[in-house]
Amino acid sequence: MDFSFVLGQSITQALGVTAIIYCLAAMGLNLQFGYTGLLNFGQVAFAAIGAYSVGVIVISFGASLWAAIPIGLLASVALALILGIPTLRLRADYLAIVTIATSEIIRLLVRSIALRDTFGGANGINGKMGQAFHDLNPYHADIDLPFLTWTRQDLWVVTVGWTLIAIFTLATWLLVRSPWGRVVKGIREDENAVVSLGKNAYVYKMQALILGGLLGTVGGIVWAIAKQSVQPDNFVPDVTFFSYTILLLGGAARVFGPIVGAIIFWFLLVFVGEFLNQMIAAGWITFLLPTDVGPIRFILVGLGLMGLMIFRPQGIFGDKRELALDAR
């Protein structure tokens, strides 16, 4: 068994493109769920909007990537408004149901036969949609360190991705310690108290929904650029729940929570998967098939999500006093 391969894969993935995408989605959830207490179960819809904006505008319409990114962000704001207007005045569970439903509506629409010419149906959109970004790549060679292997393209995406995360983390930090941050935290703890102080809670919740959605959309844009392919069935609700697990793992309502969460989450997930694969290949585990590894990883995520929420809702580094979540 090649243990260093397992470890190398885990480290590469923990810092890699997928971790960046999920980290961005979880940062959005941190603003919405962690700080404002909004139960957005449709974060994947915002990621899908970002990814499909790039795919549709660059590949289907042949326009520039630099036009696609702002359009994607605008579409994301529009989606947040559409979601928020009917539900933000209602109780938390309505927002949860409507957001998860919307994420499925979007997925079913983009994979439909009727809109196949634009969205590519079940096969999605494939093509060099991120070329304009990759043309700016300053790196000349792949990286091949003992525990870190990226192609030249991935290295460029990873560099920009973590830079973006650093900027957004700083912005989040500034935002949540501003008066705005105190109001949204107040809404999370007791909305009526905030309303009685003359704050329009609805507007603040809407702003949090929009900002969090934008972060998810940036994740989707990174997805399209890095993978050069968007497929509807990548955007299932499970992506949202992976992001929740990441957020809870790192600690909700903590500025660095999503970053820590994403790195630990992907390290563990890849480590378990590769470790089991190697054990099976080496014949040390005979009661499992290689195809069983995927479900086992999902089971661990499910159990992890339940366990974290029950036993340690503040996450590994969170502060329990910071977070008193309740719906009614």
Next chain:
Amino acid sequence: MTARGISIQTGTKPRLVIGVLLSAITALLLLAFAPSAAADGTAVVGTLAGPDGAPLAGVSLTVEGPGFTEGAISGADGTFRIEVPKGGTYQLSVDETSLPAGISFSKPADQSRSILVLSGNKKVLFAFASGDSGAASSTSSFTWARISQLLMDGLFFGILIALGAVGLNLIFGTTGLTNFSHGELLTLGAFTAIVLNELGLNLIIAAPLAVVISAILWGWGQNKVLWKPLRRRKTGLIASMVVTIGLAITIRYVLLLFFGGSPRSYQQFAGQSGMEFGPVSVTPKSIVFAILAAIAIAATVLWLQRSRIGKATRAVSDNPALASATGIDVERVISVVWILGAGLAAFAGIYLGSTQDVTWNMGQRLLLVMFAAVTLGGLGTIYGAIVGALVVGMFVQLSTLFIPTEMKTVGALFLMIIILLVRPQGILGRRERVG
């Protein structure tokens, strides 16, 4: 229904029809409630059409089943007809070399498809690719036969949703928990029945037994092991909602791990031919299931209205603190509600598994439709769940008159969002609940 590339035959007698649609569509196996489609005898019937909608003539097809192989060549109008001895699962393959030049399958796997020949309610879509693809949206025809069939299907679908939605709403009403793992209660029920069925029990015995086992194991047991301790820890409702998500993921993938991803079906009543009532065609098992389901729902309503514990349930649903103060054992009521909810959900799962397939994610696919029903009727109101389910069931089926069948769930979810805009408390909900 006349869709581009679809042809559905009509006739009488034991009618087993497959409308085979071959056109420039992405691979998709579509479960559609096509209108009363029939031909003389049991046969696989269909029309081959290319991406541009033109019929494909001279294409050779083969249908293979247990101890049965039959081939056919599509006629000048693209139609073919292959007689099969009885209902069941068959493999329909198209000889790719016989396709006209410039046309091929967009996915090689589509060349040969497994089809379940039942009553007239299944279409098989094959994906063909060619130079440029034509949009293959279906336009619908409004015939009374079609509308009455859709109404019938909608009613049955509504009753099925109601089974799940009543439990969902009872649990919400008494505990405040929005249960995102309720779909998995359907799946668990269907799989419990599969296990009993594969152990050799006839479905007639396995189904009620599975309902009882599910009610105890997945309902009472789940409440006892998970939710009661969580209530004692005073876990918040939002946190509990996230826990239901984790539970749903866990259950789904445990089932996938142990049972695999391929669909299963019960050993009895698998390939049933439909019975005809005027323009409407229904399989006997659907009728039996729908009647039993209606009885179960009616019994639940009666139980809530008349019995002591039923009245207590309504009281807890109304105001748990007040109910507790008047001497009602709230925890006992919640236990009963979980047992009832899981039992009804298991029944729904077996119903769904018997009329379609048993798969590891069958409940998940229905969850949002159940939520749509519950939201429509009013979250927390039991009668609202029933009304909402029937409306959503009808709406989903009738919407296929205007929108492609693959989009029918989208229609139901849109309906839910619009209801939230205009009447957030739902049809039968009370304003105060929404808060």
